[in-house]
Amino acid sequence: MPGSRIAALGHSQPDRIVTNADLAEMVDTSDEWITSRVGVRTRRIAEAGQTVDEFAAAAAAKALAGAGVGVRDVDMVLVATSTAGAASPNTAARVAARLGMASPATIDVNVVCSGFTHALALADQAIRCGQARNAVVVGADFMSNVTDWTDRSTCVLVGDGAGAAVVTAAEEPGISPVLWGSVPERSRAVVIEGTPNRFSQEGQTVFRWTTTELPALARQVCERAGILPEDLAGVVFHQANLRIIEPLAAKLGAVNAVVAKDVIESGNTSAASIPIALAKLVERREIPAGSPVLLFGFGGNLSYAGQVVTSP
Known part of the structure; x- marks a missing residue:
């Protein structure tokens, strides 16, 4: 297909x-x-x-x-x-x-x-x-x-x-090609390791990376999908921290988009955060069916991946 x-x-x-x-x-x-x-x-x-x-x-x-x-x-x-x-x-x-x-x-x-x-x-x-x-x-x-x-x-x-x-x-693609990658030399900025495994992070390293380097990558996701940030109906970043999500959204320039902020009520749920937040936006009809939504995950390994999807 x-x-x-x-x-x-x-x-x-x-x-x-x-x-x-x-x-x-x-x-x-x-x-x-x-x-x-x-x-x-x-x-x-x-x-x-x-x-x-x-x-x-x-x-x-x-x-x-x-x-x-x-x-x-x-x-x-x-x-x-x-x-x-x-x-x-x-x-x-x-x-x-x-x-x-x-x-x-x-x-x-x-x-x-x-x-x-x-x-x-x-x-x-x-x-x-x-x-x-x-x-x-x-x-x-x-x-x-x-x-x-x-x-x-x-x-x-x-x-x-x-x-x-x-x-x-x-027949009509509703998921754009992915933009993904990582920063191997800084991969230990977020770890889950030990006996027993415990989560820890270098908070300032993560904050600087997400707020200074990721906005350009998020815009590249939109470019790869052939859409302008201002034409997005929704933006769902990994729900890491509200103080990361808000600057990212502002620098992206998605001025007409609903920006998911499920972190306020759900906290950081790691890999679950994007699908939980997206499901709630769709369930609450905050994003119209058939409209473009940017999904952009980032975090552990200092890995990132994003695509533009059509809202179901």
């Missing part, structure tokens, strides 16, 4: 809401300190016993229902995650098993915060090459599993959840 499109979206988040006031009882912080520095007011945190693949499957099921695609018609499942509970079976295989799929290719993609846009590009390319017709692409992370809850610089940021897209073959 000439291209692919997002047919439908879905998201799933834990019921438990942790407020800034709740965090202030755990570490030396306050609502004013958190909102002024990162913009987060609440975040969803999983309960003991809940799993990444459980929420990934729930988000995928919602997207499949919206797209009208049967589980046994799915050719591939790609799950972007850096907090999978086990190496094998991988998260994609667990999702396929939970949903009763027939024989899809099941692939996990670990590019941390830009994982969803990387996985979306892989699904689009597979469909363009004739290797798949229907794909499920999920971003799912439980950042609470890798958080040091005594570190006020990171614990105030994180949240848990999953977002999914059903990607189908289309």
